[in-house]
Amino acid sequence: MRLLLTNDDGYPAPGLTALAVVLAEGHEISLVAPEVEQSGVSQAITLVEPIKARPVSNRRGFKGWAISGTPADCVKLAVWELLADRRPEMVVAGINRGANTGLNLFYSGTVAAAREAAMLGLPALALSLDSRDIRPDFGPAARLAGQLIERLAARPLPPGLALNVNIPARSDLSLDLCRLTCQAKTPPLERFIERHDPRGNLYFWQDEEVYRQPFEPLSDQAALAEGLISITPLHFDLTAHQERDQTARCLGLLERP
Numbered sequence: 001m002r003l004l005l006t007n008d009d010g011y012p013a014p015g016l017t018a019l020a021v022v023l024a025e026g027h028e029i030s031l032v033a034p035e036v037e038q039s040g041v042s043q044a045i046t047l048v049e050p051i052k053a054r055p056v057s058n059r060r061g062f063k064g065w066a067i068s069g070t071p072a073d074c075v076k077l078a079v080w081e082l083l084a085d086r087r088p089e090m091v092v093a094g095i096n097r098g099a100n101t102g103l104n105l106f107y108s109g110t111v112a113a114a115r116e117a118a119m120l121g122l123p124a125l126a127l128s129l130d131s132r133d134i135r136p137d138f139g140p141a142a143r144l145a146g147q148l149i150e151r152l153a154a155r156p157l158p159p160g161l162a163l164n165v166n167i168p169a170r171s172d173l174s175l176d177l178c179r180l181t182c183q184a185k186t187p188p189l190e191r192f193i194e195r196h197d198p199r200g201n202l203y204f205w206q207d208e209e210v211y212r213q214p215f216e217p218l219s220d221q222a223a224l225a226e227g228l229i230s231i232t233p234l235h236f237d238l239t240a241h242q243e244r245d246q247t248a249r250c251l252g253l254l255e256r257p
Contacts (some may be wrong), residue, residue: 001153002028004088004117006074006111007096008038011066012058015095015129018138020062021090023145024092030088031064033070034109043072043112051077060235071113079120090152091117092145094127095138099166101220101230102184102211111234114162120237122159125149130224131169141167144229153206160237166220173229181230184219186212 003023007016011033023029035054054070061234065082067074075091078233093113100108110126117124125148129141144167156211164183167173195203213224223230247253 001091001149002083002086003149004075004078004091005029005031005064006033006071006093006113008034008041008071008113009096010037011056011064013139014135015033015097015127015138017058017060017062018094019095019127021060022139022142024062026146027149028086029062030078030083030086031058031062032067032073032074032082033064034256035066037180038109040050041070041109041112042106042107043116044070045072045076046070046143046211053077053082054148056181071109072116075113075116077095079122080129086121090126090149091122091124092119092149093257094129095141095145095167096126096128097136097252098128098132099130099220099224100126100164100177101129101166101224104209105164105234111164113164114164115234115236118160118162118234118253121159123152124162125152126162126164128164128166129169130166133169134192136169137149137171140171140173144173144175151175156232156247161237163232164220164230164232164234166225166232168214168224168229170227173183178231179223180231181220182216183232183234184211184216184221186216188212210240216226228237230237 046069057063096110114124114126191207192204220230
């Protein structure tokens with residue numbers, strides 16, 4: 001398959017390199033990723049300044065493009081311009097260092113890249129490793145990603161669907177550990193570190209989020225807590241379809257044609 005690899009950690013990130021090493025063996029890969037880290041930018045796009053595209057090669061010799069914009073910019077630019085003559089058949093985003101579960105899906109640049117691909121009609125995977133180690137081993141997760149892609153090549157995803165895959169940091173990964181999950185909806189407890197600069201001005205660093213337990217049954221967070229691989233299907237339709245009638249009643253619109 002022709003695979004577009006991208007991320008939100010930046011072109012030099014080891015998770016992207018680990019993916020390239022595994023997937024280059026059986027696929028035609030193209031790397032188009034941000035030139036600097038873009039974590040937490042969600043599905044932002046660049047409108048008020050030009051998007052620069054610089055051809056680069058990383059330390060393992062993989063050539064591609066470093067983009068001055070966001071992960072969504074990378075997907076758009078790759079599909080419509082940089083790879084227009086060899087349009088990718090699937091987009092793979094990651095491997096992110098740290099899980100992307102629950103309400104973090106709204107902030108994640110990794111998930112946003114996959115969602116952008118789904119909006120363009122391409123099957124997509126967002127891959128995240130549940131590890132905060134400075135130098136985690138991405139190899140097992142990359143090999144698992146290769147197995148998932150082989151299955152999806154045989155049975156493609158429906159158009160407009162992306163899979164958010166969260167992988168525990170364990171060496172014995174296999175497809176038998178995969179569980180189909182839903183997005184957890186419990187908001188985290190958010191903390192900020194308060195500090196003052198040398199001139200006495202107040203500023204804050206956002207600290208790591210803490211999630212309440214027990215986790216919601218069948219959720220992405222619950223699966224990871226059990227050491228399982230969470231796979232959550234995502235689409236980009238944000239309409240609350242089940243609440244349409246209730247909303248109509250609240251607004252007094254139910255009787256209108």
